Amino acid sequence: ENLRFRVNMYKYKEERDIAPETFMNMVCSMQYAKRFGPWFAEPIVAGLDKDDKPYISGSDVVGAPVETSDFIVGGTCTDNLYGTCESLYKKDMDKDELFEVLAQSLLAAVDRDALSGWGGVVHIITKEGVSTKTLKA
Amino acid sequence: MDSLIGVSGKGFVIVAADMSAARSIMAYQYSDHKILQLDDSKVLGGAGPQADRVRFLEYIEKNVKLNALRTGLTASCHGTAHYVRRELADALRKAPYQVNCLLGGVDADGSGHLYWMDYLATMQETKYSAHGYAGYFILSTLDRYYKEDMTLEQGKELIQTCINEVATRFLINQPKWKVSIVTAEGVTEEVTQPTVDLTDKIPE
Numbered sequence: 515e516n517l518r519f520r521v522n523m524y525k526y527k528e529e530r531d532i533a534p535e536t537f538m539n540m541v542c543s544m545q546y547a548k549r550f551g552p553w554f555a556e557p558i559v560a561g562l563d564k565d566d567k568p569y570i571s572g573s574d575v576v577g578a579p580v581e582t583s584d585f586i587v588g589g590t591c592t593d594n595l596y597g598t599c600e601s602l603y604k605k606d607m608d609k610d611e612l613f614e615v616l617a618q619s620l621l622a623a624v625d626r627d628a629l630s631g632w633g634g635v636v637h638i639i640t641k642e643g644v645s646t647k648t649l650k651a
Numbered sequence: 652m653d654s655l656i657g658v659s660g661k662g663f664v665i666v667a668a669d670m671s672a673a674r675s676i677m678a679y680q681y682s683d684h685k686i687l688q689l690d691d692s693k694v695l696g697g698a699g700p701q702a703d704r705v706r707f708l709e710y711i712e713k714n715v716k717l718n719a720l721r722t723g724l725t726a727s728c729h730g731t732a733h734y735v736r737r738e739l740a741d742a743l744r745k746a747p748y749q750v751n752c753l754l755g756g757v758d759a760d761g762s763g764h765l766y767w768m769d770y771l772a773t774m775q776e777t778k779y780s781a782h783g784y785a786g787y788f789i790l791s792t793l794d795r796y797y798k799e800d801m802t803l804e805q806g807k808e809l810i811q812t813c814i815n816e817v818a819t820r821f822l823i824n825q826p827k828w829k830v831s832i833v834t835a836e837g838v839t840e841e842v843t844q845p846t847v848d849l850t851d852k853i854p855e
Contacts, residue, residue, distance in 0.1 A: 515733070551744060
């Protein structure tokens with residue numbers, strides 16, 4: 515809710531959409547503000563910058579960011595996810611192959627974790643917009 | 652030891668709570684109302700230590716009323732649920748309310764919604780859910796018998812089945828239950844008892 519508020523305010527004041535890099539910086543700043551009483555969340559940011567280039571990054575609970583070109587993982591089964599993503603990832607996949615790789619990496623990883631699972635949700639971001647699909651458990 | 656059970660369907664929501672007020676080995680009374688009516692279309696049930704529960708539920712009830720008076724509008728279920736969650740979240744790192752809630756309501760468009768909230772301000776909209784030990788016994792019952800297109804009568808029967816299951820298998824005696832039914836017409840409340848005869852279960 516706080517993030518939605520901050521993004522809406524940015525949009526009203528700047529009269530443009532926030533870029534993913536800028537948004538990531540804002541998230542990290544909000545996280546570090548609670549350095550000694552943190553939000554217990556490890557966010558992942560994904561988006562397309564103004565040239566429609568993909569941007570992904572993630573951070574820990576106190577806002578230490580990491581930007582990569584291939585994949586970011588988070589949650590209780592990050593160890594599993596690193597394994598599945600590293601195996602299935604290829605550079606320069608198209609939209610459909612990316613969806614397939616993402617879905618399979620996620621499902622295979624959570625199936626080996628007691629605390630995760632019961633399905634999945636995938637958002638594919640293109641310059642046309644965001645399409646969301648729900649995966650069956 | 653409080654039990655809360657909620658079921659939502661097309662056009663209705665039912666929230667049931669036991670009516671026992673007990674501490675340690677003694678039951679003080681069986682007339683403790685744990686579900687408060689927020690307005691004509693919403694009820695909020697709470698589970699937890701009586702002090703926190705009563706304070707929190709009444710605080711929310713009065714604020715929902717105040718908001719309705721100020722704006723002249725009835726808030727949506729979604730809005731009210733997020734408001735309740737925000738109150739829990741704001742208090743969490745200062746003086747937390749140890750209250751687990753079930754908010755059930757029917758919107759102006761006739762759709763029923765049930766929101767499960769815990770004392771850490773987790774919130775999830777659910778078709779059916781429970782708080783307390785009751786969940787251990789009846790979430791599987793609800794998984795088995797719940798249907799999305801249930802009628803109100805079937806919903807009431809399902810709640811009664813759950814109450815009976817809790818009465819059969821739960822160690823603590825909860826002889827009276829309050830059932831709040833929210834439909835597009837409004838809120839009705841009933842007091843029910845488990846209809847299971849435990850003497851049946853005693854072998855010869």
